[in-house]
Amino acid sequence: EGQISSVKPKTKRSKRFLESRAPKLIEDVKTAMIMKGGNTSQTVTQALKDIVSSNITRPFEDSTSLEFFSKKTDSSLFLFGSHNKKRDHMPNDVCVTVSFVLFAGRLFDFHVLDMIELGIEKYVSLSDVKASKCPEGTKPMLVFAGEAFDTDNEHKRLKSLLLDFFRGPTVSAVRLAGLEHVLHFTALDGKIYMRSYRSLLKKSGCRTPRIELEEIGPSCDLVLRRTHLASDDLYKLAHRQPKALKAKKKKNISHDAFGTKFGRVHMQKQDLSKLRTRKMKGLRKRKGNVVAEEQDGQAPKVAKEAEHTE
Amino acid sequence: MAACSVEALLAKAEQEEAEKLKSISVQKELDLEFDIGNLLACDKNRIDLREFREQKKEDFLRSLARDNTQLLINEIWKQPTERVQEAIVVKLPDPATPLPREKPPPKAKPPTKWEQFAKLKGIQKKKKTNLVWDETRVAKNEYNRLKNIARAQKGKVPVMGLATSTQQSKEELSLAVSVAKTSTASAGRFQDRLPKEKAPKNMGKKRKFEPLIGDFSNERHKQLELLKLMDGKKPKLDITKAVNKQMREEDREEAAAKYKKRAGKKGRKGGNMSGKGKGKGGKGGKGKGGKAGGGGGGGGGKRRGKPGKH
Numbered sequence: 001e002g003q004i005s006s007v008k009p010k011t012k013r014s015k016r017f018l019e020s021r022a023p024k025l026i027e028d029v030k031t032a033m034i035m036k037g038g039n040t041s042q043t044v045t046q047a048l049k050d051i052v053s054s055n056i057t058r059p060f061e062d063s064t065s066l067e068f069f070s071k072k073t074d075s076s077l078f079l080f081g082s083h084n085k086k087r088d089h090m091p092n093d094v095c096v097t098v099s100f101v102l103f104a105g106r107l108f109d110f111h112v113l114d115m116i117e118l119g120i121e122k123y124v125s126l127s128d129v130k131a132s133k134c135p136e137g138t139k140p141m142l143v144f145a146g147e148a149f150d151t152d153n154e155h156k157r158l159k160s161l162l163l164d165f166f167r168g169p170t171v172s173a174v175r176l177a178g179l180e181h182v183l184h185f186t187a188l189d190g191k192i193y194m195r196s197y198r199s200l201l202k203k204s205g206c207r208t209p210r211i212e213l214e215e216i217g218p219s220c221d222l223v224l225r226r227t228h229l230a231s232d233d234l235y236k237l238a239h240r241q242p243k244a245l246k247a248k249k250k251k252n253i254s255h256d257a258f259g260t261k262f263g264r265v266h267m268q269k270q271d272l273s274k275l276r277t278r279k280m281k282g283l284r285k286r287k288g289n290v291v292a293e294e295q296d297g298q299a300p301k302v303a304k305e306a307e308h309t310e
Numbered sequence: 311m312a313a314c315s316v317e318a319l320l321a322k323a324e325q326e327e328a329e330k331l332k333s334i335s336v337q338k339e340l341d342l343e344f345d346i347g348n349l350l351a352c353d354k355n356r357i358d359l360r361e362f363r364e365q366k367k368e369d370f371l372r373s374l375a376r377d378n379t380q381l382l383i384n385e386i387w388k389q390p391t392e393r394v395q396e397a398i399v400v401k402l403p404d405p406a407t408p409l410p411r412e413k414p415p416p417k418a419k420p421p422t423k424w425e426q427f428a429k430l431k432g433i434q435k436k437k438k439t440n441l442v443w444d445e446t447r448v449a450k451n452e453y454n455r456l457k458n459i460a461r462a463q464k465g466k467v468p469v470m471g472l473a474t475s476t477q478q479s480k481e482e483l484s485l486a487v488s489v490a491k492t493s494t495a496s497a498g499r500f501q502d503r504l505p506k507e508k509a510p511k512n513m514g515k516k517r518k519f520e521p522l523i524g525d526f527s528n529e530r531h532k533q534l535e536l537l538k539l540m541d542g543k544k545p546k547l548d549i550t551k552a553v554n555k556q557m558r559e560e561d562r563e564e565a566a567a568k569y570k571k572r573a574g575k576k577g578r579k580g581g582n583m584s585g586k587g588k589g590k591g592g593k594g595g596k597g598k599g600g601k602a603g604g605g606g607g608g609g610g611g612k613r614r615g616k617p618g619k620h
Contacts, residue, residue: 027412027413108414143378145375147357160410170348175397177398195375205333206334239408
């Protein structure tokens with residue numbers, strides 16, 4: 001709320017800047033902030049950069065207020081990585097376990113909406129996988145597999161968050177040859193496997209091509225840990241769309257189950273006494289001829305035939 | 311016999327079709343859910359843990375991903391396609407999955423004072439196009455363009471021969487110097503002269519007017535001279551001079567018209583020439599500045615030699 005009243009633009013440029021940050025009817029693609037925790041190493045930073053390669057703003061050195069940075073960079077998605085070294089004092093040995101932790105989340109109106117902690121069990125970086133990569137900016141195809149994404153609440157929210165992160169800008173059309181990147185998430189055995197492939201379109205004998213996949217990386221095995229999800233009310237509020245965007249329904253047009261389009265025509269009140277139900281051509285007054293009024297159906301037919309022969 | 315062969319043919323055709331589709335068909339218990347606008351596919355089928363553990367993990371995941379991607383591609387290929395600049399592009403529907411917004415939708419601002427007034431009066435917003443098609447301007451541009459071409463081709467410049475690259479005489483050089491001197495913001499008034507440079511002879515055609523109440527004797531003398539002239543038999547107008555002048559002017563106009571005709575055949579007729587309002591000034595300038603031989607310049611139009619300093 002604070003943004004609108006606190007700063008009054010003094011120049012056209014600043015005005016444009018503020019307008020770009022103000023709430024809009026149709027929003028731009030979400031950008032993500034990537035932040036490092038106190039102990040992050042090179043690998044974690046690299047991992048973060050790999051995962052969200054196109055929309056990152058800046059990695060920050062210390063974990064200051066998330067919301068402050070979101071305001072500064074006008075980003076509504078964030079990825080926060082760190083690694084913790086834990087020393088386990090075993091009877092005979094000191095064991096050090098290093099765990100990489102990823103916090104992924106999104107904001108609504110500069111307040112945290114959802115935040116999910118994911119443990120990275122295995123990570124293979126882009127550079128580790130030897131394969132030609134997809135060009136940056138390719139809109140990826142996304143696949144979520146596994147029952148959990150449909151049944152478990154937390155998994156459902158994670159799916160929505162991942163969709164927000166990876167889907168890229170909404171486009172009205174896409175080049176068929178440009179459908180080359182696939183991100184596949186599998187929820188299985190308590191873990192979530194993320195794999196990234198390059199899709200090759202092969203000849204199949206028919207119009208639709210056969211797909212072959214080549215792993216390009218990065219890939220990671222994640223474990224869902226703590227979650228901080230928005231309440232149902234807040235979640236609903238965040239989904240509220242402005243009225244202007246709702247598709248306008250055309251009046252008097254309806255469709256039935258088969259897809260037939262029906263229209264409705266409104267007529268003015270008709271004087272039923274003056275309604276003509278049948279054409280009685282024979283009754284028309286002709287020059288010099290007066291035809292007696294006929295009641296049965298035969299008469300018009302006869303008259304018609306007579307017309308034809310004339 | 312015939313029936314048998316027809317059946318066989320049909321069966322064969324079906325088999326061929328099935329073969330063709332084999333490469334792209336995938337068997338799944340439950341159909342996938344698609345959101346083509348987001349290039350998204352959701353596979354809710356149960357994944358067999360045993361199979362997953364038996365096989366090599368990566369191979370299992372890749373084959374699952376391949377199948378799901380194939381189904382997604384099949385669905386995408388059902389969409390309408392069109393050709394856009396050498397690439398085939400598939401039109402995507404609107405995204406179907408609801409995702410939370412970044413910021414709340416903008417609040418409707420109360421109409422401004424002007425907007426209220428406009429609504430009251432029924433004033434509609436009219437969009438002004440910046441550029442308006444202007445015939446006269448187009449004609450003038452065309453004429454100037456042709457003049458430039460002519461200048462480039464002939465090697466002669468219609469104005470004072472200043473731009474000639476051939477050896478110039480002393481007079482031409484001195485003329486060029488004087489023109490350059492006067493082409494400053496203050497019309498050469500504050501330009502310093504070179505040490506051996508002589509002051510220019512014809513210092514312009516500034517008319518000098520006597521003060522209203524000054525030299526009475528001079529004024530009286532002038533008035534008497536005028537009366538004498540008016541009384542005298544000798545005509546003020548020197549007929550031969552006048553006739554010669556008129557003839558010269560006519561010749562010049564003829565030549566200009568001929569040139570214009572030739573130029574006009576290619577583009578437009580320089581219709582603007584007579585339009586420009588400097589008729590009087592132009593004529594005056596021409597009369598005075600004999601050297602202002604505007605090659606293409608007929609009547610008014612832009613006079614290079616200002617009737618000022620020459």
